[in-house]
Amino acid sequence: MFLFTFVEFNFYMDLIEDQYFIQGIPVLDIIKEYGTPIYVYDTQIIERQINRLKSAFHVDKLGIHFACKALNNINILKFIKSCDVGLDTVSIQEIWLGLKAGFTPDQIIYTPNCVGVDEIEMALKLGVQINVDHIETLEYIGHHYPDSKICIRINPHVMAGGNEKISVGHIDSKFGISIYQLPLVIRLVQTLKLNINGLHMHTGSDILDAGVFTLASQILFDAALKFPDLEFIDFGSGLKVPYQTDDVSTDIEEVGELLSNSFNEFCNQYGRKLKLYFEPGKYLVSESGMFFVKTNVIKQTPSTVFAGVDSGLNHLIRPMFYGSYHQILNISNPKGRPRIYNVVGYICETDTFASNRAISEIHPNDILGFKNAGAYCFSMASNYNSRFRPAEVMIHEGKHYMIRERESIEDLLKNQIEVL
Ligand SMILES: *Cc1c(COP(=O)(O)O)cnc(C)c1O
Numbered sequence: 001m002f003l004f005t006f007v008e009f010n011f012y013m014d015l016i017e018d019q020y021f022i023q024g025i026p027v028l029d030i031i032k033e034y035g036t037p038i039y040v041y042d043t044q045i046i047e048r049q050i051n052r053l054k055s056a057f058h059v060d061k062l063g064i065h066f067a068c069k070a071l072n073n074i075n076i077l078k079f080i081k082s083c084d085v086g087l088d089t090v091s092i093q094e095i096w097l098g099l100k101a102g103f104t105p106d107q108i109i110y111t112p113n114c115v116g117v118d119e120i121e122m123a124l125k126l127g128v129q130i131n132v133d134h135i136e137t138l139e140y141i142g143h144h145y146p147d148s149k150i151c152i153r154i155n156p157h158v159m160a161g162g163n164e165k166i167s168v169g170h171i172d173s174k175f176g177i178s179i180y181q182l183p184l185v186i187r188l189v190q191t192l193k194l195n196i197n198g199l200h201m202h203t204g205s206d207i208l209d210a211g212v213f214t215l216a217s218q219i220l221f222d223a224a225l226k227f228p229d230l231e232f233i234d235f236g237s238g239l240k241v242p243y244q245t246d247d248v249s250t251d252i253e254e255v256g257e258l259l260s261n262s263f264n265e266f267c268n269q270y271g272r273k274l275k276l277y278f279e280p281g282k283y284l285v286s287e288s289g290m291f292f293v294k295t296n297v298i299k300q301t302p303s304t305v306f307a308g309v310d311s312g313l314n315h316l317i318r319p320m321f322y323g324s325y326h327q328i329l330n331i332s333n334p335k336g337r338p339r340i341y342n343v344v345g346y347i348c349e350t351d352t353f354a355s356n357r358a359i360s361e362i363h364p365n366d367i368l369g370f371k372n373a374g375a376y377c378f379s380m381a382s383n384y385n386s387r388f389r390p391a392e393v394m395i396h397e398g399k400h401y402m403i404r405e406r407e408s409i410e411d412l413l414k415n416q417i418e419v420l
Contacts, residue, residue: 012045012287012371013329020331020369023395027292027331030393030400031367036294037311037390039378041071043079043397045288046374050083053239053283056256059263061275065109067237068094070281070375071289075394075403077101080284088279092119095128109234109279111153111200113175124148131200131234133176135184142192151198151234154179156219158203158212176201179219186226196227202236202279213238217259221266230270234277235259241286243325243372250283282375289374291316291390292331295366296346304342307362309353312345314384316370316377319353327371328354336361343368347385378404386412 013020013027020027022042030040053064065088066080072094077087078101086107087098092115098108105127112119113133117140123130124145132138133153141150155176177185189196201220217235224230242249259276267273293309300306318324328343330336338358345351353370362368381389388407393400 012042012290013369015334018334020329020334022290023398025395025398025400027290027369028367030395031292031331033400034391034393034402035406036292036367037309037315038292039373039390039392040290040292040395040400041073041076041285041288041374041392041403042290042395043076043288044395046076046080046284047083049284049287050080050085052252053256053278053280056252057276058256058260059276060267060273063232063275063277065107065277065279066284067279067281068098069379071285071377072097072379073392073394073403074101075401076285077103079394079396081107085284088281089128091115092122095123095126099126109151109277111202111279121145129198131198135177135181135188138177138185138188138194139192142188142194146193147195149195149197149231151200151232152177152185152196153200153202154182154220154223156201156203156216158216158219179223182223182226189227195229197229197231198234198277199224199227199230200234200236200277202234203238213255214258214262217262221262221269224266224274225270230274232275232277233263233266234279237278237280237283239278239280239283241283241372243286244327252283285374286372287374289372289377291326291370291373291377293368293370295362295364295368298362298364305340307341307343307359307368308346309343309368310346311390312347312385312387313349313351314345314347314387315381315390316353316373317380317382318376320351321380326353326373328357328359329369329371330360330362330366331369332366333360333363347387383407383412388412 013022065086067088069090081102087103088109089095089098090111095108095110108128109131110123110128111131131151131153141148153176155173156179199220224233240250263276293311295307295309297308299308313320339361341357341359342355343353391406392404394403
């Protein structure tokens with residue numbers, strides 16, 4: 001019983017003869033119009049992922065909230081809202097952004113960590129669903145906002161250690177209220193008459209192992225029996241998508257089958273049908289995004305051939321920050337002879353996107369495309385080296401739209417105050 005399989009790699013672009021297309025539009029036409037570096041998002045893929053997730057679960061009511069820290073362009077948020085998906089936020093600013101995108105407060109979950117009481121109060125006043133991960137915050141809300149509905153973020157202390165070994169530990173995580181503090185939580189809830197309408201867990205680690213996930217969900221169900229006023233149980237995320245051809249990824253159909261069964265069983269035991277929530281970021285948008293850059297130089301050293309591109313860790317930091325793998329394609333020369341490259345950025349740091357990577361022969365000015373560039377890519381971009389952040393384009397219903405223009409020197413100086 002494993003929740004992972006070798007998933008056939010999803011090709012986001014169509015390769016017809018020597019050209020890549022997204023929704024029928026030649027990629028090189030998009031580049032010609034908007035330039036590089038540029039992020040391009042395909043709404044069809046977002047919709048496909050939402051539908052896949054929805055059809056994997058057989059429960060009375062499934063609620064999906066998109067974790068917008070993965071990708072926060074307002075057009076993407078509006079599109080996701082139109083697919084009947086809510087929003088998962090981790091800051092007051094993300095709440096404001098969600099409200100601007102048209103989400104109603106009841107469609108927004110707010111899961112902060114280590115934020116101050118003033119921010120929590122702002123969120124409570126806006127009427128969003130608050131998800132508390134600190135006992136003192138529970139007490140505070142109980143004293144000052146006795147009528148609000150509160151979800152509690154539990155840390156079940158379960159995590160995967162390697163693929164099969166289950167280690168019950170992770171005791172030093174800063175997230176959630178420890179499951180071992182449940183007796184204290186229950187005492188507070190009863191004394192302060194708190195209205196606990198949800199239980200939540202998000203371990204952050206990838207859901208690849210059925211044993212680990214089943215164990216964690218069982219811990220949450222057992223805890224849930226002690227809270228009589230629940231409306232939902234939220235399993236957070238951890239849904240993984242493939243980044244490489246033979247990558248392991250969450251088998252959502254199998255997760256859906258297993259969890260639906262245990263959830264329905266739990267609801268019988270609980271005596272009432274609750275809502276099942278998920279809050280995916282990566283799963284919904286990672287594959288929808290491509291990042292396109294231009295090759296500035298091919299530089300040969302005694303040991304290595306470098307392809308130096310017009311971008312760097314300022315625009316796409318995942319390879320350097322997490323060691324993430326992003327598949328790279330030569331859009332200008334899709335069928336050339338594969339050669340081995342180190343693809344690097346133009347930042348004055350060692351910003352290596354890929355090492356010893358076989359890519360169709362690259363020449364200066366060739367356009368390279370990075371896959372899986374929808375989640376945690378633009379949203380983590382910076383202006384380091386005083387570089388402008390990339391533009392963003394959305395492909396929707398066969399048309400392309402610029403949804404964020406390229407920055408200018410005015411943007412870099414915008415909040416600076418010249419005093420000399
Ligand atoms: C980041 C985050 C998510 C989304 O995680 P993914 O791995 O992108 O799916 C969900 N819930 C919370 C509370 C988060 O902080």
